Amino acid sequence: MTDLITTINLAAVYGLIGVGISLTWGGLGFLNLAHGVTFAASLYGAWWAQENISDHASVIFLGGIVVGAFAGAVVWLSVFLPLDGKKNWDMRSIIASLGLAIIGVNTFLLVFGPQRKAIEYLFGTSKFKIGGSTITADKSGAIISASVVMLLVVLALVKSRIGLGVRALTQNPEGAALVGIGRRQAAFAILTVSGILAGFAAVLLSQIFYPEPNIGYLPLLKGLIVALLGGLGSIPGAVVAALLVGATEAVTAHYLDQSWILLTQFALIAVVLLVRPRGVAGILEVTRA
Amino acid sequence: MRNSLLSVRSALDTAFYGGGLALALVLFFFVYDNEVFGGHWVLFCLYASINLMWMLVIGTAGLYSFATIAVVGACAYVGALVSGGSIAGKELESARSLNIVFMILIAAGFGALLGAIVAAPTIRLRGIYFALFTIGLAEVGRAIVKQHEVLGKNSGLFGGARFLKADQIATETGRTIHFFVGLALLVFCLLVYRAVDGGRLGLLLRTVRESESVARGLGVDVVRARFAVFLISSAVLGLIGGFYSGFYGGVSLTIFDFNTLLLLLAMIVVGGLGSAKGAIIGTALLLFIDRTFSDIDTPAWRLVWIGIIMYGITLGTTRGLVGIPSQVRDYLKRRRASRETGGGAPAAPETSGP
Structure with a gap:
């Protein structure tokens, strides 16, 4: 039972990061390697809000989310706008985002120093029991809030006009352009929403991933694993992949050791991708191959 | 020719x-x-x-x-x-x-x-x-x-x-x-x-x-x-x-170290993908910056500069430093064509396509 809760907890949070990466690739053909820095920036934003405004959970969440959205907008402004439509867009956008990530991480190091910062428990320290297993408020809070946010993203994609545009871009970029869907506006929406999701995930993981300059690397890797396993561009695929990744992580930590986690996750990737080269869903083979 | x-x-x-x-x-x-x-x-x-x-x-x-x-x-x-x-x-x-x-x-x-x-x-x-x-x-x-x-x-x-x-x-x-x-x-x-x-x-x-x-x-x-x-x-x-x-x-x-991988990638991108000269020029340039800044008090500056160079060159050039001459040639060719047609021909900016 405890493993199951840990699995769902990790899956919920990794899912948020993976969906951001997946949406950006699916909609824009852009693999945003600055997503890890967005995660780190959000953690610093949450910590700053806690230190300077209030240590109330809502303020901390808001701090992380606002900074995450801002970081997404910075990526839009500094990578998407100057390079979209230019020669070698796919490779150059990856490298530019990598450059941005290097600048970001080291700027954090210069400004905040290498020391870890601490963020308060957001859902309190209480515990309760289900079927003999103890569940912390932090885990259950993370699962519920991440699921709600994920649901809101799906609803926004299905119901809103901009969501319709994003889905059109994901399925057929040329067709979307022909019917007048603004690529720049859609890109802005995708990157800021990805930033918000990364910010939300960062705050939810703030008891495991403390604010420090290099902290975004591992979440980026996990997000990439989720997005890749799910099939880049597919939200249902990312959700299934997040569950798979979370389960692998929980089971590995329980039966082997923490240090085996990446190995088992890469073994999982190898098996899934060799069976289904475009991941769990892989709906975008035609448009984004 | x-x-x-x-x-x-x-x-x-x-x-x-x-x-x-x-x-x-x-x-x-x-x-x-x-x-x-x-x-x-x-x-x-x-x-x-x-x-x-x-x-x-x-x-x-x-x-x-x-x-x-x-x-x-x-x-x-x-x-x-x-x-x-x-x-x-x-x-x-x-x-x-x-x-x-x-x-x-x-x-x-x-x-x-x-x-x-x-x-x-x-x-x-x-x-x-x-x-x-x-x-x-x-x-x-x-x-x-x-x-x-x-x-x-x-x-x-x-x-x-x-x-x-x-x-x-x-x-x-x-x-x-x-x-x-x-x-x-x-x-x-x-x-x-x-x-x-x-x-x-x-x-x-x-x-x-x-x-x-x-x-x-x-x-x-x-x-x-x-x-x-x-x-x-x-x-x-x-x-x-x-x-x-x-x-x-x-x-x-x-x-x-993941940073080493990033540094090497930066070298080949800055030098120019697809060229041996690019690999050597990029390595020399970024290693020079890397080593110069590793000796100063705040080595984080070294990676900030590497990031700025990587970002700047990716934005400004299509094929890194070794691609600059052909980029300039293309630009001059477009300008000449534009002048010959009395400014009517599009001085096309760098766009995707063949």
Whole structure:
């Protein structure tokens, strides 16, 4: 039972990061390697809000989310706008985002120093029991809030006009352009929403991933694993992949050791991708191959 | 016209490599006198060699593999292990079981084996999926080393075969040996690059890169061509891993550092993807910045500058520093065309397309 809760907890949070990466690739053909820095920036934003405004959970969440959205907008402004439509867009956008990530991480190091910062428990320290297993408020809070946010993203994609545009871009970029869907506006929406999701995930993981300059690397890797396993561009695929990744992580930590986690996750990737080269869903083979 | 263009290009190549060799010989005097400079030279030769092999995969074959550092690191560990390396060099000299030549050959063989393993998914995986599949391999290497006592865990594996005898370390003789061994490695990698890129295999790989279906239609054995390039480049990367261990007398976990992978990627992107000259120019420029800023009080500035250069060059150029002349030529051609048509022709900005 405890493993199951840990699995769902990790899956919920990794899912948020993976969906951001997946949406950006699916909609824009852009693999945003600055997503890890967005995660780190959000953690610093949450910590700053806690230190300077209030240590109330809502303020901390808001701090992380606002900074995450801002970081997404910075990526839009500094990578998407100057390079979209230019020669070698796919490779150059990856490298530019990598450059941005290097600048970001080291700027954090210069400004905040290498020391870890601490963020308060957001859902309190209480515990309760289900079927003999103890569940912390932090885990259950993370699962519920991440699921709600994920649901809101799906609803926004299905119901809103901009969501319709994003889905059109994901399925057929040329067709979307022909019917007048603004690529720049859609890109802005995708990157800021990805930033918000990364910010939300960062705050939810703030008891495991403390604010420090290099902290975004591992979440980026996990997000990439989720997005890749799910099939880049597919939200249902990312959700299934997040569950798979979370389960692998929980089971590995329980039966082997923490240090085996990446190995088992890469073994999982190898098996899934060799069976289904475009991941769990892989709906975008035609448009984004 | 085409022939004269080719001869100009060939003359420029000769000038570049001739000038580079002359510059290297001038640098020898600095290396001879200065231990720190000697260390920089070794690092330059190692990084430039790695980048040349990486360029074959990422540039010529167009396969976004990030397994480079993982292969070099794994082979350096194998080299250190078979030549008697142990944790923090405790059994120095006495445990040495293989001399450096055999150690390097074994590392190269292990590299080829790893190349075959990394190449296998290319049969099924394409583009970004393959990139993501390989991007975490260095982390896997780090995790394996951390779990095994025999690989030195966090302390590294030292005391293996090296190019210098104990009394030659930090001496003029030692620096001279390192200088020429490094130069020989770099020249060897350049020759391999030219043999593959300029040969039949390079032609096949470029055809596959441009259009896999056309290549298959022409009868190109795509799987075989990809396996060949991975085997060759990984064997040489393994050899470089053996040299790495030979230069430093062992290896530690830092070789799998993600920042090293980023730095190497920055080098080939800044220099220019798909060109040996790009790999060398990018390596020299970024290593210069990296080393210059690593000596100051706040080394984080070093990576900030590298990030700024990487970002700026990616935004400003289509093919890195070596692509600037052709970009300027294109611009002038467009401007001339625009003037000839009385400003009517579009002075097209850089856009995607053929």
